[in-house]
Amino acid sequence: MSQLLIKSQDIRYTKLTFVVQFTEDTMLPKQKVSAIRGGIGEMLLRANCVRGRECEKCDFLDECIVQRIMYSKYEKKPSFVTTGESVGYVLECDNYKEEFYQGDQLSFQLILFGKNIVYFNQYLQAISMLGVSGLGKHQAHFIIVSVKNQYWQDILVNNSIQMGNYQISMLGEYIDYRMRQLKKVQLQESQLPKEQQKSFSHVSDACYSGMLTFHTPFTVKYQGAFIQDLQMDPIIASIRRRLYMLDCFEGIEAEIFWDETPETAVTTRQQSRLEGVNRYSNRRDSAMTLRGIKGKVWFDGANEDTMKLLFAGELLHIGKNSSFGFGEYQVMW
Template sequence: MEKKRLSILYIKLQFNLLFEEDTILPEEKVSALRGGMGEMLLRQNCVSDRICEECVFESACIVRKTMYTYMEKKPSFMQGNDSVGYLIECEDYRKNIKAGDTVTFYLTLFGNNIVYFGQYVQAFSQLGMYGIGKNKSRYIIWEIKNMFGQSILKNDIIQMEYFIPEYISDYVERRKKELYLYGCQNTLIFHTPLSLKFHGEYLQKYSAEGILTALFRRIQMLDYFCEIYLDYPECEIIPEIIMQSVKKKRIYRYSSTQDSKICLTGIEGFVTLDKIPEEYLGYILAGEILHIGKNSSFGFGRYEVR
């Protein structure tokens, strides 16, 4: 059952951006990348003056298919327009960028969003010409690599033979072998904030049950997105937390939709469990790619098992 639940197609792409001049970028870059991507997609594709509720092309809209999540069926707990078809990661927090510097970010595409690779590349390329952030910092896409370090794009040449999607279950099997080889320390290190509501309140410290529940829900959301209609596992075994370290994190982003600044909050740090039950290990490793909690399309909820 685990392998079937994790039959989620994905591809993780590394974008290396080369900046053409000295500039200042925001410390937290994912919001600027995501917002800029959405703006470029709208400029390239919107034929209804951005009045979505009156648009007769809604079912064919490229922006909706790339930025938001169209699903034939949704799990009962899903509300609103959760974006599960992609996520962006950038953990380069430098602000002062010199001409010739490169900044790396990662774009992960899931399910049918994989086929829109060209739309995402075009959007990020246009964003580079327009400029990112309030300083309109310009860049070119220097290189795009796959997870194995092979160049899909370099020197403006696309090599689609290296555009190789795989299943989450394939990633999990590789990671299991690594953990068995080096020894699993049962520690989840959160590299980006976890924003998670559990029992009606946002977590102020890590909860094993809260993490597992969020993880299983995230897997079911991606399953439904990929038209795999299965229930998520129940949390029958709750590992004990033997140690944790937590710090609160606030990230401010500008919302063009609401025309205002929004504060996104979460917790960073690590949590060590007494043991990771064997029946949960594959799902927990899948979460390294999928992320958990709210705001995952902004890079929130990325963790690593060590």
């Protein structure tokens, strides 16, 4: 196993599923992550800011809980990181409905990494406040129905927080779980008649084929230019970069990702399209469009280390704007 993977197994995370229920008929954007993220940030500012949101002039900047939650500092800042984008959390929402009625429910996931894990109560309070204030352009009001951990246990029971169910996991545990799933399918396939076996896995040489499906846009600059279609080389490079960034966030001593020998995986075909996500920045008081590529890419010749990298990226999200839910994909075989 590569040194980067060995080190990165100790990255801590917790994955939470929030279920909210709307208290009135309303409309929401198709892509909801930006609205949820912006709403959480706004609620945190309302509850905690003491200097009129003038962050550049604030004498409490180092102590600001909003900065710590939304723009967490690295324990060891990578030399290539020049923006304030946080790697401390990721939001996911795969519900693309736009029209909701009173009583309808919406679920979304919040993944917290490293030291951001301790801020669960602040996230919970902000989301609860957001339900009172209203989410999105049409100020959709809601209540929190449930909060569950990655093992589907309830953390919120009768409006009481059960911290005993607030489970903290390691990235290595997730990778091992996905590898067990893969090898179980591989073993079942090996027991079939030869003519019924698929070509994507070979027990003898541990060489795998499969497909990545990007559920949200993927944005990355590779060899000096933003990619225009889905290819395995920039995807794997992005995973290694993301792992190194989270190692730095956690304070884990790791080698710089680009010093590593690239893993194997050959692109066999791909289907992709450019997609934009509109968002409004309260901090900048301006609208913007975030763009990336969605679609599928098929690969062949992946060794075990490559599969472990692909499974790691599945949980972490890759590329730019990951805190807005970008770079979410699923490995299929």
